[in-house]
Amino acid sequence: MLARVLERGVLHDPALYDARVTISEVTVSPDLRNATVWITPLGGGDASDLLAALKRNAGRLGGLLARDIKLKYAPKLRFERDTAFDTSTRIDALLRDPAVRRDVEAADDGEDGHDVDGHDGGEPEDRDGPA
Template identity: 40%
Template structure:
């Protein structure tokens, strides 16, 4: 999880984040966006996690690139359509405020694969006696 408080996110933050994640995924599957890069976004990216600030006014959706699309251009396209996502979230989320949404790349799987590779390539300890 990407939280900055030592306690961690509250149940409400987790619940709202998961609801927002489901809404974003459904919108990506429908693919009705102005940016042509997002027409096939449901097949190009996956939303791994949505973190919500403690006051529920900010939300960050972390995406993982699945196909050859450049991450930077995908993030630019998604952040350009953030208002469309926010409008749909406002309709479907029962909260006082609609969180301001931004998209960011999730490199946790790449980091874990790199750690796994490093561990795999460690020289084997010589067996003693």
Template identity: 40%
Template sequence: MRHTESTEGRSVRLLRVGEQVRHALSEILMRGDVHDELLATHPVSVTEVRMSPDLRHATVFVKPLLGADEEAVLKALRVHDRYLKTEVARRVNTKYAARLKFLLDESFDEGGHIDRLLRSPKVAADLKGDDEA
């Protein structure tokens, strides 16, 4: 049997199931199926889902809109993880219902930091020096 790997070392199957879980969670949160006042007032983006090789664990990376009340939103998601697990299991057909672990997505913050560094005067001076040479 041939095992297909992606560039990141995860199989295509893991990536595909992760995308299905991400879409299911996004739909559940967008429709307001979770009866939580905080989640109703704070839109949440599900940016990525990484599945374990046995598909029993899913690490869900989320980011509240505009980064508002990140810790409170994360806590609310963790409180409702059993309900979310059940709903995802209904929408994504796998042998086991994956246990959901919610984490904040820091990639946007890291991207902003790198952008600020690249736009800093010191880097701009270095780039001007390279153009003159």
């Protein structure tokens, strides 16, 4: 719903004209009076101007949202930058690193002297405990 409010362009803030934003998650308090909106610029990049503009317009956005979905109270919106995309990109880059890939493949091949269950190939484990 919030994305539709932003799309309509009813806010008169130049920083939000043609702003491309991804709303990745909204966490809402049980009483529906507070909501944290996790955002990131569509396609990545610096979010500081976008975040500042959304924070400036949070009251108006909350009012428009309450009207659109017919809430008794306008939720107090808090905007935060979502860093989950950055984290997943960093992890993906690490996993694609040739040294990491080599280590993972070596572990999959059992080159570390242990089988898949972590055993060293010696005596079988006593699963019944002491006799």
